[in-house]
Ligand code: HEM
């Protein structure tokens with residue numbers, strides 16, 4: 001072994017050994033063709049994994065030899081472990097294999113990235129999110145690591161998934177056991193008492209897909225790891241399948257699949273996860289977060305995004321190469337800015353309406369300014385659509401989720417006149433691990449198993465689409481007798497969502513990714529949320545509730561300031577110490593904040609995130625940042641005057657009336673003819 005006093009030598013030796021070990025392990029990896037995943041890593045993300053895995057192993061070897069303090073010593077000594085990795089792998093015998101490992105140069109030179117240097121005068125945000133921050137060009141860009149509210153707590157201090165209790169004396173219960181005890185729905189299940197519609201759930205998922213996509217680890221050459229193997233001696237180190245107890249009410253196997261988030265660390269130290277979406281609220285869910293995806297979506301004429309019209313319906317383009325798709329080729333899945341659009345049929349209508357409105361505006365601009373080239377029309381349109389979407393999220397979505405107290409506390413209320421002056425380039429907008437893995441997954445509790453199909457008059461036009469039968473099946477979208485996606489769009493407005501609490505619909509808890517006719521072939525999403533937080537090293541609930549002003553619990557009963565006694569009693573059936581309660585169950589058991597959907601802890605994390613997304617986004621629609629092109633006074637007035645409901649009327653031909661508030665299921669209807677398109681005059685300078 002190497003002498004730890006020669007740090008440089010010890011690091012080099014450990015990286016060399018780690019590289020060798022990982023290379024051999026890769027040859028014995030078990031991969032599979034039939035894994036369906038919503039978290040598929042794109043090629044640029046994949047290119048980072050070999051380096052990440054190698055450096056995690058090197059860190060493990062080094063710590064075993066020199067103690068955990070070595071990580072800090074390396075930093076203090078200024079040793080560039082990234083460079084040592086590059087040296088070591090450059091000397092490796094097999095250049096083809098190394099290519100997959102050396103992510104830095106290869107990843108950055110990818111054709112999918114926008115590499116030109118930042119210039120302060122760029123009129124519109126980039127597709128990849130680069131250069132939003134002029135001091136730190138990569139802030140908020142796609143493929144950049146998640147931020148963290150609290151440092152990660154991996155069991156080994158390096159990167160192993162959290163399986164131990166906080167005092168390390170025993171093992172945490174399996175996430176499925178926790179779900180069985182705490183997350184089952186009563187029958188019938190409680191609906192939301194504020195009268196919110198299922199569309200509030202659905203729109204939340206669109207926002208989630210705009211903000212977060214955590215790529216999963218892959219096997220060699222991008223193959224899917226087989227993480228449904230239950231024997232720990234057999235599965236890859238990047239698998240962490242969830243143990244199913246014997247006698248489980250639904251699953252007959254002893255585990256269900258779970259793939260760890262891809263490790264993109266670039267130096268000796270802890271494991272690091274990245275976001276494949278742009279972190280900003282910028283409709284990357286519609287436009288794509290890298291140039292390769294983006295270019296596939298555009299027609300490159302008149303500013304249009306591609307569409308198609310089978311059976312007379314205006315639809316998104318399809319992706320015949322989508323390996324997740326169970327219903328193709330007869331009913332192909334959808335191509336959009338996010339690979340999860342075909343996850344279930346409820347997502348289609350809201351995403352389609354945004355795309356269709358882009359095309360409507362681009363057409364109007366082209367008609368008014370026929371001399372403008374495609375690129376100019378496209379980007380001007382994109383700028384308008386992102387602006388009214390941001391306005392809608394902060395005006396109509398967030399206040400319902402957070403309530404007025406938290407909206408005010410975090411400074412999230414939109415202005416009705418003038419400009420926001422709080423842009424702060426020192427704020428990192430990055431999505432926080434705690435937000436992506438848990439807090440913003442509160443919406444899973446709102447999702448029903450049944451997605452109603454009704455017409456404009458709320459009359460049934462087909463049998464409800466069951467979630468568990470339709471994960472990555474798109475045939476309901478093509479069903480013309482049941483009015484295609486229009487009836488699902490209406491159904492979302494005219495049914496209640498489930499209450500946001502610790503009850504999850506049967507399909508969310510048992511049938512996500514299930515293959516038709518094969519009960520038990522899917523996963524439990526609520527349990528997966530717990531496992532995902534452990535995967536990221538997100539610590540327990542007790543570490544977070546204090547941030548929201550609650551006291552640190554010493555006994556389980558101390559949770560009484562936020563959790564009702566009956567639910568604390570439930571927590572006691574799975575956890576013995578308050579320090580072990582996972583963040584997700586803690587949050588969904590909290591009483592909601594007055595006027596809010598979520599409780600204080602989720603509310604704190606979500607509020608902090610949307611604050612960072614506002615003050616840390618140079619292109620936020622309310623900004624007038626010196627030397628950056630924001631909306632001018634007339635433009636922002638047009639955005640504020642625009643009623644978002646217009647897009648539900650305009651792009652669903654059978655819709656002639658619309659609820660006063662599309663997020664309130666029984667709110668009075670009014671005619672669509674009262675709603676006007678956005679006034680484009682301010683966006684059309686004379687030339
Ligand atoms: C029918 C409804 C929904 C289904 C079937 C669904 C399914 C999923 C699945 C399979 C994942 C990946 C889990 C993992 O491997 O870690 C996920 C992640 C996530 N979901 Fe949902 N979801 C739904 C609704 C929602 C809603 C309403 C929200 C928010 C309001 C939401 C927010 C999120 C977030 C933030 C993530 C993390 C994304 C990432 O890290 O890549 N989801 N969801």
Ligand SMILES: [Ca+2]
Nearest residue numbers: 210278280284
């Ligand atoms: Ca985004």
